[in-house]
Amino acid sequence: MGEPAGIGGEIAIKAWLERKKYKLPPFFVIGDPHWLAAIDPQAAIREITAPSECAARFKLALPVLPLRLAKAALPGKPDAGNAEAVLAAIRVGVKLAKHGAISALVTNPIEKAVLYGAGFSHPGHTEFLAELTGATKPPVMLLACPASGKDPGLRVAPVTVHLPLAQAAAQIDRTRIIETARTVAAALAGDFGIAVPRLAIAALNPHAGEQGALGREEIEIIAPAVADLMGIGINAQGPFPADTLFHAGARRRFDCVICMYHDQALIPLKTIDFARGVNVTLGLDIVRTSPDHGVALDIAGQGVANPASLIAAIHMARDIARSRYDG
Amino acid sequence: MSGTEKQRPIVATSIGDPAGIGPEIVAKAWVTGEAHKLSRPVLIGSAHAMRKGVEIAKVKATVRVVNGLDGLSDNPEVIDILDDGALDPADFQIGQDSEAGGRANAAWLKRAEQMARNGEVAATVFAPVSSGSLKMAKALDVIMPVVPGESYLLLLSGPLRVMHLTDHMPLRKVCDTISEDLTYSALQTLHDTFTRWGMANPRIGVAGLNPHAMGKEDIESLAPGVKRAQAKGIRVEGPLSPDAVFRQCVESKYDAVLAMYHDQGHIAIKTWGFSGNCAVIVGPPYLSMTVAHGTAFDIAGKGIADHKMILNAMRMAGSMSSGSGFIEEMK
Numbered sequence: 001m002g003e004p005a006g007i008g009g010e011i012a013i014k015a016w017l018e019r020k021k022y023k024l025p026p027f028f029v030i031g032d033p034h035w036l037a038a039i040d041p042q043a044a045i046r047e048i049t050a051p052s053e054c055a056a057r058f059k060l061a062l063p064v065l066p067l068r069l070a071k072a073a074l075p076g077k078p079d080a081g082n083a084e085a086v087l088a089a090i091r092v093g094v095k096l097a098k099h100g101a102i103s104a105l106v107t108n109p110i111e112k113a114v115l116y117g118a119g120f121s122h123p124g125h126t127e128f129l130a131e132l133t134g135a136t137k138p139p140v141m142l143l144a145c146p147a148s149g150k151d152p153g154l155r156v157a158p159v160t161v162h163l164p165l166a167q168a169a170a171q172i173d174r175t176r177i178i179e180t181a182r183t184v185a186a187a188l189a190g191d192f193g194i195a196v197p198r199l200a201i202a203a204l205n206p207h208a209g210e211q212g213a214l215g216r217e218e219i220e221i222i223a224p225a226v227a228d229l230m231g232i233g234i235n236a237q238g239p240f241p242a243d244t245l246f247h248a249g250a251r252r253r254f255d256c257v258i259c260m261y262h263d264q265a266l267i268p269l270k271t272i273d274f275a276r277g278v279n280v281t282l283g284l285d286i287v288r289t290s291p292d293h294g295v296a297l298d299i300a301g302q303g304v305a306n307p308a309s310l311i312a313a314i315h316m317a318r319d320i321a322r323s324r325y326d327g
Numbered sequence: 328m329s330g331t332e333k334q335r336p337i338v339a340t341s342i343g344d345p346a347g348i349g350p351e352i353v354a355k356a357w358v359t360g361e362a363h364k365l366s367r368p369v370l371i372g373s374a375h376a377m378r379k380g381v382e383i384a385k386v387k388a389t390v391r392v393v394n395g396l397d398g399l400s401d402n403p404e405v406i407d408i409l410d411d412g413a414l415d416p417a418d419f420q421i422g423q424d425s426e427a428g429g430r431a432n433a434a435w436l437k438r439a440e441q442m443a444r445n446g447e448v449a450a451t452v453f454a455p456v457s458s459g460s461l462k463m464a465k466a467l468d469v470i471m472p473v474v475p476g477e478s479y480l481l482l483l484s485g486p487l488r489v490m491h492l493t494d495h496m497p498l499r500k501v502c503d504t505i506s507e508d509l510t511y512s513a514l515q516t517l518h519d520t521f522t523r524w525g526m527a528n529p530r531i532g533v534a535g536l537n538p539h540a541m542g543k544e545d546i547e548s549l550a551p552g553v554k555r556a557q558a559k560g561i562r563v564e565g566p567l568s569p570d571a572v573f574r575q576c577v578e579s580k581y582d583a584v585l586a587m588y589h590d591q592g593h594i595a596i597k598t599w600g601f602s603g604n605c606a607v608i609v610g611p612p613y614l615s616m617t618v619a620h621g622t623a624f625d626i627a628g629k630g631i632a633d634h635k636m637i638l639n640a641m642r643m644a645g646s647m648s649s650g651s652g653f654i655e656e657m658k
Contacts, residue, residue, distance in 0.1 A: 246598040
C-alpha cells in the first residue's frame, strides 16, 4: 500500500492496467479496497482472502488483500490516523513472504514524517524490514536502472545511506566497505544470475585522492578494503575516481559500483533515467524491491503519476525470486 | 561580413601538447570554418607541430606564422599561428611526454593568459596539455588553480551547465568550506558572468550538500545564501535534492546548477554526456576554456581523434565572449 495519500494506489492500478504490455507476473495489493476504488472508480478491483487466489483473479481484476484504513485517504494529505495501517501492510507483506505465501514483496513509498508521529523509529523502510525479517547483518540498498536499448543500465550500492555528507566521509570504514561489497557480490550471484560479479569500488575524494594530495581515505581505507576483497575471491577493483564510473562504457565493464555515500550513487541513477530506478534490499531472507521515488504528494490524485518505476520494481522482484527459488 | 554585424571577437587557441592529439584536432576543427563564423581564430603554439598536425589530419590548409593580431585571415584554409619559438621540434615524439613539450606549453599558456588579460584577445581555448610533460618541465603551476570565492570551474554539456563551488579539495574539507557568504558570492558571480555572456538572468538551481538537501549545511549556509541572492533579484532556487537537480537542468527547468563539490558536478556531467563537454574558469574577467578529454597519447598521430569537442569549445568561446550566449553543440 505505502502512504495512501501518495501516488502508490494510482501507480498500482496503472501497472495492473498495463499488465499485458509489460508481461507482469500476478501481483496483489495489500490495502483498503475502498481506497483504490476512490482513486479510480472505473478500476476492476477484486478482494481476495489469501495470496493463493491472486493468480486466478489477476487476469480480470486487480486483486486486493483487504486491510482497512482508519480514515478515508485524501490525496496529498497524509493522515497520522492511517499510520498504523501503513505499517500493518508492511508487516503483513513480510509475514506472507517469510511463510512462502508470496515470492516477493514490492513496497510502495511511505511518508516517514507521518509515521514518526505514530511511533515509527527507523531511519527508513529498509531498516524496518531488517527488523521484521530478523536480519543478522545490516541489509544493503541496491539501486538499479534496467538496461534498455543500447544503454547498459546501472547498479549502485551505497556503503552509507541517510547520513549527512560530513558524517559519511568521517565514518568511511574498511569493514563496512567489505561487508557491503560481500553482500552485493553474494546477491548478484544468487539473485541476479551473475556468476562472478565485477564490482567497481568508488573513491571518496576527487580524482581518487590523487595519491593523497586530495585526501587520504583512498590510501588508508578504501584501497586496503579492495585488497581484502580480492583476497577473499571477490572480483573488486578500485578505488576509482567516482566521475569516471558512470558513462555507458564504464557501466558495461562493471556489474555494480560500490559507492561511498548516498548522492554518489543517486546522482548517476537519477541523471540517467528519472523514471525507471528500482530499489532492492539485499541481505534479507525475503525478496523485496520498491520503486525509487517518493510519495509525490504534490501530484497525488491528479492521475498523472508514472508507474514505470513500480513496473520495473515488479519485474525485478520476479527476476530475483526466479533466480533465488528456481535456481 | 556585413557592415552592421558587430566585430567578431579574437579567440586564441593554444595547440596543447605537441605530442598529443591537440594539433591534429585543432587542424580538423579549423578547416571546417565553423569557428570563423563566430570568431576570428588564431593559434598559439609551434608552426612545425601544427604542420605535422595538418599532415596527420589529412586536411587541406597552410600554416602561416603571424607576428601580431592584425590582418588575421578569414580563409579556413589558412591557419594563422603565433609562434615564439618556445618548442624545439627535435625534442618531442608523438605519443610521449617531453620536457620540451611541457616547457613550450607553459610559455603558450602564459602568453595566452597575458593576451586575454590585456584585452588583445576576447577568449582563450586550450587544447589538451599533458601534466606529465608539465611535470618534467617543472611547470605544473601554470595550470590555474580554482580558488573558492575567486574562481570556479564551470562544465558545459548541452543544456547541463554546472558550476562548482569547490573543486580540488578533499571531501571532508568541502563540508567546512561551505558558507553563506561563499554561496552568495558564487551565485552573484554565476549570474553576472552568464549575463555578460549573453544569457541574461539565468535560472539557477543550487544543489544541496547532503542527501535530499536536508542537512545542517543546507539549512544554515546554503538556504540563507540563496535567500540573499534572491533578494538581489537573482533567479535562484535551492538548496535542492542533489540527486534531482541535475536531471531538472537537463530537462531545462534550470539554466545552470551550482554544485557543491567536484564529484557531485562531474558525476552528473559525465553520466549525462561523456563525449561532449568543455570547461570554463568563471571569475576572471576574460573567458578561458578547455576540453574535457586529455592528450590521448595512445591514438595521437593516427588521424582518428575526434575534433568536435575542441571545435565546440572554439565556437562556444567566440559566441560567449561576444555576449551572444550559449550555442547548440555540433554533433
